[in-house]
Amino acid sequence: MTDVLVVDDDRQLLRAFRINLSARGYRVVTAADGATALAVASRHPPELVVLDLGLPDMHGVTVVEGLRGWSSAPIIVLSARHTEADKVDALDAGADDYVTKPFGMDELLARMRAALRRSAPAPDRPVVTTDAFTVDLAAKRVTTPAGTVRLTPTEWQLLEVLVRQPDRLVPHRNLLREVWGPAYETETNYLRVHLANLRRKLERDPARPRHLVTEPGIGYRFMP
Amino acid sequence: MTDVLVVDDDRQLLRAFRINLSARGYRVVTAADGATALAVASRHPPELVVLDLGLPDMHGVTVVEGLRGWSSAPIIVLSARHTEADKVDALDAGADDYVTKPFGMDELLARMRAALRRSAPAPDRPVVTTDAFTVDLAAKRVTTPAGTVRLTPTEWQLLEVLVRQPDRLVPHRNLLREVWGPAYETETNYLRVHLANLRRKLERDPARPRHLVTEPGIGYRFMP
DNA sequence: GGTTCCCGTTAAGAAAATGTCAAGATTATC
């Protein structure tokens, strides 16, 4: 089952999408504006995004950039604007396709299949292993030498953001924004507490973390 | 240099493509019908194909299928036909995008970039290397022959300002302003201390810096 | 030869960030 996020402020259209896509075996999540789209996406990472550029709260290209910061899922942009400049902007921001309204549902479905086919050879690995634990992002499972570990929802989101970008230093702000939302960008307490919990569950020696590393004053880093 | 195969029976259009794409750094190969397209492609495998569906000798979809038999290069289809069925057929045959004529060259170029981006194997990050260390600004990682080095926040900011302008002399004032703020433009002490720390961590012989060079009385310079 | 200026080095105290813990609040689950 493929997770699809549909972002549009037209409730009518959202309903049509939900019906059409569900009937074809997609699991559909919807959002009516850019902010909730980004929040929903980070909470529930989609495998494909259908994004209307005309959103009430922010420019669609901003949403594309926000998603591309951490996700490589294909993004199909919908828009009523036909000018070349609009298309070039959206595509260069990281969108995979640009469909102008009005469009046929069959065409959009075909474009979705093409985008998914192309992204299928998976730029992001489903499983990541270290010498202390193994993370299966698709199955949402973590195993250590001691056995399977239970993670809370927040712990999962944190771990996912870090694991999706191995060796990369993720600033506090990014972590907080992607897990808790833009309003919590200063709550570094949360990070300390939940990172500590993650370490206690995953690291061989939680007092000396080797895979979930602190970079004081900046953020955290996952090292395989 | 990216190899592009353009298939179209319109000589005029082929000429336009050759000029436009060559000017943007693509290496262009052309074919006027399906048979020669397949022959040329197998002899000289392209990294992207622009394919007009209206060919004199065979149906464009047949060409798509022929290419997909062995190549996974992105295929962008051009067509004068707007019906949904045509688009669905071409996309489901393995095409990555479907552009209807008439189209703008800027849009097509943007779609080519998007397709190539998606088919690219590894999104290589921009890194700066010297013979003593390597800086990955995106991941915030520095590696030396001895291994990875940990930098403090101010050390990172300093290094970033310098590395972003290779070979360029950055005055004290600029460094201080960008790292500490406009109120600290005279605190050259800070520079001495933190530059020394950077050198100790990065330079082969910190007493004789070869990459983080002092320009007495003026500022500092990063030399790759 | 001495003075001055600029720079590198060092170390100690101040400041800031982090890890840890536990209790209360919230949410989920049955």
Place this chain on the structure above:
DNA sequence: GATAATCTTGACATTTTCTTAACGGGAACC
């Protein structure tokens, strides 16, 4: 609606980083 699980919040000890000041060396200049 009760119970369990999870999250938030605040306090405190610890670690890391930054600031600050002092000292010495080297080059330019008188």
